[in-house]
Amino acid sequence: MIPDRPVIGFVGLGTMGGSIAARLLEKGNRVLGYNRTRSRAEALAPAGLQVVNSPKEAAAGSDVCFSMVTDDASLQAVARGPDGIIAGLRPGAIYVELSTVSPQVARDLAGETSRAGASLLDAPVSGSVAHARSGRLSFMVGGDPGVLESARPILLAIGEKITRVGNPGDGKLMKLATNLQVYVQTLAFAESLRLAERGGIDPRIAMEVLLNSVVASPMLQYRAPFMLERPEQAWFTIDLSVKDLLLALEAADQLGAALPATRAAADAFLRAAQSGRGPDEVA
Template identity: 40%
Template sequence: MAVTAIAFIGLGIMGSPMAVHLVNAGHDVTGYNRTPAKARPLAEAGGRVAESVAQAVTGAEVVAIMVPDSPDVQNVLRGDDGVFAHAAPGTLIIDFSTIRPDVTRELAEEAGRRGLRYLDAPVSGGEAGARNATLSIMVGGDAEAFEAAKPIFDVVGKTVVHVGPSGAGQTVKAANQLMVAAHIEALAEAVVFLRAYGVDLEAALEVLGGGLAGSAVLAQKRKNMVERTFEPGFRIELHHKDLGIVTSAAREAGVVLPLGALVAQLVAAADANGDGGLDHSALLRGVERLSGKA
């Protein structure tokens, strides 16, 4: 694999292990994070740490971004210290963040006017997927840019699919977040139901996982719910943001998502009750509150 100079902006729960994988694959990675301490794993792996976005981007062939929300991506790209102001023409921008599809399309158009290439490439798989390099990556943008980025995607992900033009990746990710939230809520309700009848929870979830009710959500989140440990792999406050994207985009498209609307309200309630910083498996706590079991 050819060595690529990569700037990686955003070294949090997801971005840090992704950047480290790229270093381990032999790439020249310079990372930046607003909280400098979060850049330590990258430095320990042999990557460089920049003091600003501009410093990270200067000389980069690829700029990867993994930040929480649409305003964060806009600031990284459009700020005086940002990517648009300092990236060389031809630079490939890969936005791994989960943001609004309409914002993505606007940013991609602006990048094109500046002579830059832009892909929206949100990921699914959570912290475990990032650490194990098994992420599912849904990519929107130009097909040639996708082919150019494929070697990078293959380092951090397992399922990598070009799903359409700019914004398509974010649209597919919105659908993913709808399905994941619904699955987690259903699992949480099943756990409360099973506990109410005194069933052996571990045994019950094992057999459920072997049948049609089995899912990646059940496999990855059952331990959290059984042991009631909710250290964040993906925070409820971020899922709350994502379901806002889903409901807004659905309204714009004129489609009705009844279950999506309900789950969005349950996630909003969990956030409002102070669970926003917990893993989204903590939706269990909301079901317990509604059932008088909290």
């Protein structure tokens, strides 16, 4: 049973995870935080974060524990083992897993969490750092409906839309299906700009036309300007984009689904990463 004012654990305080944790603190929650690079956690201490020394400690001291890390290996490192999240979960606790990783990893962790007497919500998010900071993320959740209702008040502090899509693993699959749109649209938008510019049209004017046309998605509205003015710090890197695209293609192969546009986007982003641009902003 989750108390009315639950203590929250948060493991993984990178650019996005740190923004979500900051939002939870801003809303008056007590948050225990862990990050492998400790300085990331310590940066949130002035906002009220209680820095802990392991994922297990974050889970053991909380009623609801979140994790948000970059890939399958990182998630397994923080979730499993004697110092991992699952080892620290209290009976009846909720583990909310936010990462974009393989659906099978989420299914496996859900089983391990259940055997520990707790429940896992596979709950990746859609949105930018700005959405996280303002509480406007969108959740796609795989997990027990009753557990989701228990966690809903906390999720609503950081996201305005929560959609249950099925069971653990289904949230990750839906996230991959969502993210492939980001990369395919980004690549197509860049090609539109290139065509216009090669024909002598000022790229700023071309961007204005495109962003005021029917092709302008909410994602392009905030990401496309990065093509002309790079952010000081990458919001999302090409390396991470390649990771997501390869996961989507792996899932598609397992399900027998042909994704030709996604495969073309993966090839383009992989070439960019191999040319040394992996740490750059994906836009």
